[in-house]
Amino acid sequence: MADLSKLSLPVATPETQHFWEGTQEGELRLQKCLSCSDTYFPPRPFCPTCSSQDVEVFTASGRATLYSYIINHRPHPAFDGPYSIAVVELEEGPRMMTNIINTPQQPENLLLDMPLQVVFRKVSEAVALPYFQPAGSAI
Amino acid sequence: MKRGSIAIVGAAETTELGRIPGLSQLQLHADAALNGMRDAGISMADIDGVACAGESPTSVAHYLGIQPNWVDSTSVGGCSFMLHVRHAAAAINDGLCNTVLITHGESGRSNVGRSGFRGGGAATLPGQFEAPFGGMGPTTSFTLPFLRYMKETGTTLEQLAMVVVSQRRWAGLNPRATLQEPTTVDEVMNDRMIAYPFTKPECCLVTDGGGALIVVAADRVADFPQSPVYLLGTGESVETPMISQMADFTSSRAFKIASANAFAEAGIQHSEVDHVMIYDAFAHLPFYGLEDMGFCKPGEAGPYIAEGNTSPGGELPVNTNGGGLSYMHSGMYGMYALQESVRQIRGSAAAQVDAADISVCHGVGGMFAASGTIIMGTQETL
Numbered sequence: 261m262a263d264l265s266k267l268s269l270p271v272a273t274p275e276t277q278h279f280w281e282g283t284q285e286g287e288l289r290l291q292k293c294l295s296c297s298d299t300y301f302p303p304r305p306f307c308p309t310c311s312s313q314d315v316e317v318f319t320a321s322g323r324a325t326l327y328s329y330i331i332n333h334r335p336h337p338a339f340d341g342p343y344s345i346a347v348v349e350l351e352e353g354p355r356m357m358t359n360i361i362n363t364p365q366q367p368e369n370l371l372l373d374m375p376l377q378v379v380f381r382k383v384s385e386a387v388a389l390p391y392f393q394p395a396g397s398a399i
Numbered sequence: 400m401k402r403g404s405i406a407i408v409g410a411a412e413t414t415e416l417g418r419i420p421g422l423s424q425l426q427l428h429a430d431a432a433l434n435g436m437r438d439a440g441i442s443m444a445d446i447d448g449v450a451c452a453g454e455s456p457t458s459v460a461h462y463l464g465i466q467p468n469w470v471d472s473t474s475v476g477g478c479s480f481m482l483h484v485r486h487a488a489a490a491i492n493d494g495l496c497n498t499v500l501i502t503h504g505e506s507g508r509s510n511v512g513r514s515g516f517r518g519g520g521a522a523t524l525p526g527q528f529e530a531p532f533g534g535m536g537p538t539t540s541f542t543l544p545f546l547r548y549m550k551e552t553g554t555t556l557e558q559l560a561m562v563v564v565s566q567r568r569w570a571g572l573n574p575r576a577t578l579q580e581p582t583t584v585d586e587v588m589n590d591r592m593i594a595y596p597f598t599k600p601e602c603c604l605v606t607d608g609g610g611a612l613i614v615v616a617a618d619r620v621a622d623f624p625q626s627p628v629y630l631l632g633t634g635e636s637v638e639t640p641m642i643s644q645m646a647d648f649t650s651s652r653a654f655k656i657a658s659a660n661a662f663a664e665a666g667i668q669h670s671e672v673d674h675v676m677i678y679d680a681f682a683h684l685p686f687y688g689l690e691d692m693g694f695c696k697p698g699e700a701g702p703y704i705a706e707g708n709t710s711p712g713g714e715l716p717v718n719t720n721g722g723g724l725s726y727m728h729s730g731m732y733g734m735y736a737l738q739e740s741v742r743q744i745r746g747s748a749a750a751q752v753d754a755a756d757i758s759v760c761h762g763v764g765g766m767f768a769a770s771g772t773i774i775m776g777t778q779e780t781l
Contacts, residue, residue: 332533367596
């Protein structure tokens with residue numbers, strides 16, 4: 261059986277605290293530059309496009325599409341059988357790594373550009389991770 | 400760098416490649432360095448600059464008994480050695496040192512005394528935003544862009560398998576290659592799945608080994624026994640430590656910048672290139688390399704390789720030692736690509752290309768994280 265204690269869990273830094281507090285509260289938090297309007301990820305207290313420090317944290321829609329993925333066939337103690345590692349493109353623009361869950365881990369069920377929705381899972385007392393599932397799936 | 404102002408006058412790999420459980424990683428550096436100095440006809444006392452990755456130049460210089468005036472510990476993954484060559488050229492031209500030793504040694508297979516290039520901890524950005532999703536290193540991250548590349552370009556899995564088939568043809572001509580038996584598209588595609596869509600033969604070997612280069616000002620080449628290999632052009636860049644943040648999954652920004660600068664410095668056209676090395680940690684790397692360097696238009700590298708153009712007898716010989724897929728791959732393969740380019744320009748390669756006057760040697764570091772390009776030429780190209 262999958263042993264979630266074998267996952268490599270994130271340790272937040274001051275710059276990323278808001279993101280990991282957000283996942284605990286069921287929110288996917290991104291940042292937006294108030295100077296040039298760029299929405300960006302991963303977190304940092306300045307805009308990577310124009311260097312402005314006038315930035316805000318906001319809650320993203322959680323909607324995304326499947327940008328690319330692999331299905332890992334080598335055994336990992338935190339997963340049961342082959343599992344997808346994916347990069348999704350968020351509706352707001354940035355991309356992030358995740359696992360696609362609640363669907364068979366096979367190429368015919370994982371089609372590039374398919375619509376996805378974020379779903380949060382508590383993997384330890386202190387950490388919830390953002391996963392994605394096909395849009396419209398029951399959680 | 401002024402075109403032709405710097406030359407490689409010593410080049411050698413470790414005596415053995417493959418499984419070398421009898422040597423520590425530091426001794427692999429030393430074995431390569433001793434072979435490289437023998438090749439150049441010099442001794443430790445002649446070296447005044449040291450560059451290496453995987454081990455620190457402090458460790459390597461002290462172990463070898465060298466007291467340097469200049470060191471470079473640039474460590475951006477497997478292409479670090481391309482960057483060392485470029486940095487050494489600048490340092491020599493600026494008078495900071497005269498004779499630079501660049502070493503690589505890696506106990507990638509046997510793990511004897513291994514240290515060096517590793518990922519960061521759980522609080523780094525990759526540790527926070529990639530590691531939690533079960534990545535297992537290069538097999539799951541380097542491969543991740545390829546399904547997007549396939550969709551955008553129409554490249555097929557058969558064409559991916561043909562990269563392995565093509566390079567195995569070269570490896571069959573090389574007695575030092577780890578895998579020399581010919582293979583087929585069917586064999587490659589039906590092999591064990593590692594990370595869909597990549598099967599085992601589409602992932603690089605994991606071996607032990609090392610290599611060393613000796614770099615000097617070109618006006619000194621008459622003092623050395625080997626036919627000189629001149630640097631015509633150099634380039635480097637980095638993009639991102641996170642594969643998820645690579646700007647375009649069909650093209651590497653670092654590849655484009657490093658190679659464009661090298662070609663501009665060399666002042667050559669692609670049609671003048673006789674030989675190409677493209678660091679192939681996985682079978683899709685030659686697609687990105689050929690396209691981002693400008694040898695093929697976007698999406699054309701798959702058919703180009705599948706039609707045999709990069710195989711023995713083809714118009715553009717690529718990865719003539721067999722590459723990381725068939726020759727060897729210790730973890731930071733860039734040094735072996737450089738060694739093969741040097742051999743081709745010297746005319747001493749196992750699978751020697753006819754009239755190899757210009758060789759382009761292109762490296763990747765991390766998972767599309769960094770890149771370095773070195774263009775080498777014979778005396779006739781100056």
